Amino acid sequence: MKIAGSAKLPFAAERAYAVMQDPLVLAKAIPGCDALEKTGEDEYRLKMKMVLASLSGSFEGKVRLTDSNPPRSFRMLVEGSGKIGFMKGDGLIQIASAPDGGVDISYEGDAQIGGTMAAVGNRMIDMTARMLIKRFFEKLAAEPA
Amino acid sequence: MNRTINLSVNGKRHTHQVEPRLLLIHYLREVVGLTGTHMGCETSLCGACTVEVNGKAVKSCTMFAVQADGADVVTVEGLAGPDGKLHPVQEAFWNEHALQCGFCTPGMIMVSKQILERNPDPTDREIREGLDGNLCRCTGYQHIVNAVRTAAKAGV
Amino acid sequence: MIANPFEYSTPATLAEALGLIADGAKPLSGGMSLIPMMKLRLASPEHLVDIARLPELNYIREENGELHIGAAVTHYDVESAPLLCGKCPLLAETAGHIGDIQVRNRGTLGGSVAHADPAADYPAALQALEAKIVLRSAAGERVVTAAEFFIDTFTTALEPGEIVTEVVVPVEPGLTGTSYQKCLQPASGFAIVGVAARVRRDGANFGAVQVGITGLTGTSYRATAVEQALVGKPATDETIRAAAAHAADGVEANSDLHASADYRTSLAVSYTTRALHSALSRSA
């Protein structure tokens, strides 16, 4: 399903771009992330635990950053699979300087889930994805400028 | 980690050691040996597994047997009298042809009994709303509504 | 469709239960949301603490103009208890819209509230009633309002180790009319949108109005823009229609297979209109 939205970060564009490329920051910001190890150029192995209401499950997968165009835009791909299913998010993230000195971030992409989660979680994909993205940007915003 | 549970099923006391994850429906079907209660889904939406726990209709696929410790459970097998006389809801289902393949029927009968216990003279609308938790793929529900209405007239 | 193994405890007291929960056990009440997830192995708690039968959580009583409802009270009891039907009909009416007979017989008020499903029915009523939610942990008790409690999709003010022990709603003052109107998703029975309205008249005008909405977005909310557009205005169809148009103000609507965001938003307006009409007609 299509995912699109926007967020604000209180950083200059270069800083905003840099935090989103920093594996240490990403490890803190990706909701449920237990570990993020570099496996290649702009590619990381991801371990995460997703807890949402009573649903919980561990996922292993990867994060990939591509199409880098600093400090304006890049693509981010997150995918993971585990016992309860798999998920995949792929989106273009664009950074624009805002008049308040921060940046406006806009994102647009696709989110998919599969496996058991998909069979019963249909009605929750959209709001869950939005909530997770919101948490992600909230964590980023808490980084030092 | 097994637990001992002690409950009454259709008036008979049972004591068993069970795993906490054992569903009540599996307990009834496989431990007690009463296979009239059926499992039609796993999301608590079809109602085929409906039994009565302490006088309340519940979905036995969405309850662990350990949660029924100490309870009085009634299944479809427990409705007819000791002489084999059918419960008025059973009789009405039979007379009105309220079943075809019969798989949903035990759950339908159990919930219909509850509908009538709480509302002895329901309207068709109230009957249909009362059946909200039970799916039937065969009858189109029309004869089931007739049966509940007939059972109401017979006085449950 | 079989759950992973778990340990199961049936503490005799709430204190004992909270001790286990503090150690990481998960509370099990009616299990209407948790057990299906466990059967699909989408949830695999290691230790369940059955709190449904604790007498300390099973009561409905009136105190100082408020109704106190224990967390383990079932939806059926909320729907049918004479005290609630008479003194807080909005909550009773809302309970009657949940799931089906079997689910209402087993599911509990506290369980549903704590689960905070964005499409659950109670939150709309609790928002409109400005309910208080009592939270307890081994460390103590605190009380939050419904508006504070429901934070986001399946996300509440509950801290680890804390459970909902009680919901407090006001004794509905005379002359107040209330209504819960729900557009249900026909497969699951969840709300696509649900709107709870409380209306008091002030002569020919609207007096105090509270509107709570569920299902539209990630969590329930008070539709304050609707309320503000009503208070002090003539109690007419036009006022209602104009006010209800604000039902989704400032809200990012959900989208799923059953209803796109635009459609949901439109339904929120329609059902807000219906709830207000219905509540108004029930107000003296």
Next chain:
Amino acid sequence: MSTTFAPSTTKLEKLVGKRLRRREDPRLITGTATYVEDVKLPDMHHAVIVRSPHGAADIRSIDISKAKALPGVVAVFTGADIVGVGTVPCGASLPGLRRPDHHILAQDRVYLVGHPVAVVVATDRYIAADGADLVEVEYDIKQAVTDPEKALAPGAPAVHSQWPDNVAFTFHQNGGDIDAAFAEAEVVVKQRITSQRLVPNAMETRGVVADWKTNDRSLTLYTSTQIPHLARTLLAGMLGIEENRFRLIAPEVGGGFGSKLNVYSEEALTAWVSMKIGKPVKWIESRRENFMVTIHGRGHVDYFEIAAKRDGTILGLKLKLIQDLGAFHQLLTPVIPTLSVLMMPGLYNFRNIQAEVVGTFTNCVPTDAYRGAGRPEATHGIERMVDILAAELGMDPAEIRFKNFVRPDQFPFPTATGLNYDSGDYANTFQKALDTIDYHGLRKQQAEARAAGRLMGIGISTYGEICAMGPSVATPAGGWESATVKFEPSGKVTVLTGTSPHGQGQETSFAQLTADELGVPIDDIVVLHGDTSIVQYGIGTFGSRNTAVGGAALFYALQEIKEKLKKFGAAMLKAEEVELGDGVCLNPKTGESVTVQEIAGAAYRGVVIPPGMDPGMVVTKFWEPANFTYPFGAHIIVSEVDAETGDIEIKRYVAVDDIGNQLNPLLVDGQLHGGAAQGLGQALWEQGVYDDNGQLVTGEFMDYTMPRARMMPWIESSHTCTPSPVNPLGAKGVGEAGTIGSTPAMVNSVVDALSPLGVRHIDMPLTPEKIWKLTNGRNA
């Protein structure tokens, strides 16, 4: 030997035609019936299947070591182990049909979500589930394609790499002169009409218990099927075992609707596992698996074109039918759209057609027979097209139907698709429906409603169907049916039917027929079915054939046993001429008589054996029908649309069905109501939706909207009766009528309601949101 079709005249009350309550019900309402899941055998093991979560992927590796190490797990098998087991059979014989190998466990690739990858066998079902969770499969995910039109587009991912165009077959049928019809046309209307995937959702999921006895080399298989004998033959072939050492039992079957008219991987797999471990093995499908891997129905994208004259006379019809087949062929997968083509002309008197079917592979579960099987799609198409034509011409939809009906004097009526309609009076039945609902009054009401800004609709469907499957030439495994009637020495009567009823009630209706024909009390009659060791070979239950084919076979067996009773009776009475009736054989000259029970007893004891006769009193009859039957009817639905929310309210539903003669009208009502619920389900609520990756997003009752009691209208059902000449009962079949008739009536009603907004067509299901988009949420 002569037989008589005329009902024997007796003074006993006849039971045929009576609304008798069912004899199968006491076990069902008391919870004492035995479904597959209720079968429990000593030392029974349990199987759980590990399935693909992906729509298309190569299997990189499977690690079963952790699962095998779990205490209680007895065995784990994967695709590599099933050497020598045959592939899942397909009974279609279309020329040029591409048949992918459909192994019972995936080999190196998975083709749909739910594809079986491994099976875990344990002493307990809970442990088997735990074991299945421990099987680790690594996949290399490939691009899936789930939409048949996308699958046909150039560059689409290939479901099977050897056929990059995703076309499994094309099928053409032409009748008359379509070019002339379109050349002559004064008006041509075109419409793309879809018939979405539906999930049959019998309330009992599938299940299998297999019991292999190594020393006897014998297999007993309990399976929830509609075709016990065919399943045995086909499974014996897959497993390489002897049919005469293979007993297949269809115990109580909790609904099928076509989804159990099949042979599935799991039936062979469970049997094979039992053979491997030498123990009884049970596999019970979960609801989630039922959604994922039991066949779906429908799945059409149809392009219709209709040529007509300005006076409404239909000249011809063109159809391009894109059938979403899924990833494999199940038993009848490719056959189903060809049934749609046969049914294309509906009840209408035009002789020019052109049809092209493109069977298309997708990464979805196979489609196959679901209640109506091809005919609901066709009927929906033609009934929609007739309404669209009426709208184009500004004609009343009732009038245009009257204008085009086949007339009673045209029967038997050869259709442009090569069928021969048996009997009917379509205008009469339709008129009865119009009168019942007061059609003209309704149109006046509608005009008033519209003037008041309300969206009221009246929807008509005058449907026909092909039933009583069927002559053997048209049915892949044979279209005949069998029956045995036997008197026991005590005079009790046992009927063995080759059909396999699972809710239809033939234990009652066949006993009614038998009681009437033999003049024995119905309580002395037992009807048995579904066990290959008890019942002679039969074809099974599908295509509305139980009564019209199975009942006819029984009728002929009854005539034959009556002749035998007469011969033995005559010998006992030492009479040349005897009369048989009311359970008594009478010498009309002397007034002496013997009862049929006495005759039966004597025939077993060999007291008197007439010359040329054999002792005993058993007759088995296999009967081949000469034609299908063609039930028809008219369904009319009145609806009102809430423009603000898109909600549809069904105000009235009138159905007049002509199914020929009825054995038990109470059971007929039940069939029609249930059929209508499934038909309304398609029109309004149900849809199997796959995302682009092959996930079935309506894969549980959470999201797949099943008709519930509160959603169903009251159905006012009545009948006309033109007996079928095809069989001696005059019965046409009723199992699918409601499903076929209801859907277009509902859609036509809503389109009619919205026609003031310029709406001509809406694809199913008519969800409130779709309607809301068309009304723009306007307040009426």
